[in-house]
Amino acid sequence: MSYLKNLNKLKFTGMVKRREEEIKKASDIMIPDNIAYKANRIAAALHPAYQDLIIEKMVMEDELTCSYYLIADKQAGCQKIAYFQAGQYLNVELNIEGHHFNRPYSISSSPRQAKEEGYYRLSISLMKGFIAPDYIWENWKVGTRVRVSAPLGTSTYNRLRDGKKILALIGGNGVTPFVSLAHTIADGDIDAEMLMLYGNKDLKSALFREELQQLVDQCDKLKIVDVLEEEVREGCEHGLIDADLIRKYRCDDDTSLFVCGPQAMYDYLNEQLVKMDIPRKYWRLEIYGQYNEPSRLADYPQEKKDEVYRLKVTQGEITYEMACPAGTSLMNAIEQSGIRIPVHCRCGYCGFCHSRLVSGEVFMPEFLDHRRQADKIYGYIHPCICFPLSDVEIEIPLYKN
Ligand code: FES
Structure with a gap:
């Protein structure tokens, strides 16, 4: 605070003019694509688009939970795993019978272990009837190659915001x-x-x-x-x-x-x-994973809970149609139809699945609704936390990887 008090306020008033002068002085020559500035290199190391990892070790924590130790898969071009903060998660990519799924799993190891020993530990419990953990338990072995996101999530400790x-x-x-x-x-x-x-x-x-x-x-x-x-x-x-x-x-x-x-x-x-x-x-x-039972909430219209609605999804030039039961999130219905959509947290926080509601009515648990005010006004939703209350039409973002 004392630093802010000592700032020269008059200096700020000339900032726009000074910036314009600097821009005028700059060269017209475009910066070549192949130059990587230090700041860009650091940003890419901290926030890679994805990380290719390999399972180095598995440890049973109890009869229903297995810890997977994941290290950089150098053969696949990943030299080093990205640093993270305690409380963050990795979004794991799964390809199950040709359908692409993403599931977030909290990292149970420490940032220091990532930095000094080069691994993340993901501890995954078998949950019968849940697609992702069932698949992981049956298919992940030592040597399995796994693609994950950069570390994500804001359930981290920050003294500027959090208590002592x-x-x-x-x-x-x-x-x-x-x-x-x-x-x-x-x-x-x-x-x-x-x-x-x-x-x-x-x-x-x-x-x-x-x-x-x-x-x-x-x-x-x-x-x-x-x-x-x-x-x-x-x-x-x-x-x-x-x-x-x-x-x-x-x-x-x-x-x-x-x-x-x-x-x-x-x-x-x-x-x-x-x-x-x-x-x-x-x-x-920290709510990780998909919210699954909207009908448990007091403000859910109970008379709708057994309905099945039509969901129309436009992604770029292509439109798809599918059934979506009232208790299934739009995101799950989309993924189960084999469509890839940008997704990270699956619980309304990250905004990656940001989509336009063209028509229809959806239910979203209020405590998961983290949309900006402008999104609410202009009809944007997060399909990962939306459940249909009528036939619904949405426009979803393109998937890039
Ligand atoms: S995936 Fe994060 S808000 Fe939908």
Whole structure:
């Protein structure tokens, strides 16, 4: 702030004129395409369009979760994996029976491991009936080549925005970004304290519990409290992570809430956090994956939930038509029809799937609607969080890779 106060305000007033003079002085010769400036090289290294990786190692974390260690696939032209911040995810490309899918998975290893040891760890739980994890479990082996996005997502700690303390509200497998964050705090790469409220059915089903305990034992900035739904145990909380528990453990106003867990937990916390009057800037909700059950929300028109609608999709010069059940997102219907669409987060945050609603009515969960005001006015939507309430027609962006 003191730096800003010392700025010469008069100097700013001449900025436009000075810029125009500099532009006039510049050469007319076009910059050749093959020159890579340092800033461009750094940007490309930090935000590559995609990364070709190879599975170096697999570790079973429990009988339903496997960690995949992914390193740069040099043969495919990827020299180094991109740096990331704890809490970010990779969007994994999958080609299942000729259909292209993308699924975001949080990175459970630390930024330091990426930088010094050259790997990302993705920990993926088998979920019967879900296409992507089923496919990964059956097909990914040591040596499998995988294409992923650059690290993405904003559920990261930033002292300019976040409190000095973090209260992590963790539901089951939502623990993966917190393992990364705990490592980062223990490594001294983030200066914050973190108390993890870790919700599970019972202690034995808590994923990465030993790894977290080791970090807690070596770093006094980390604490963990188990919240067990079906087990009563000394030193643990019993029940669900609810408003009372948040009040009990959020002792300092300068505390950010970082949340990752199942969608029912988000539905509940979204209601509770509003009532608790905790400023919005102090919530960091990491919702990864597609929102799947709109009919669970109070404002969903229940009489529509079993309908099947027509979805008309125009991409460039081509128009497609397909069926879209009311409980299926437009994005899922599009992908299941074999159409490729730009996608990263699948939950309304990144804006990559930004599309124009030409006609029809859609439902979108309010807490996932992160569109700009202009998008709302001019009829743009994010198909990843939209569910049809009538026949719908949309224009989607072209897919480039
Ligand atoms: S994929 Fe991110 S907003 Fe739709």
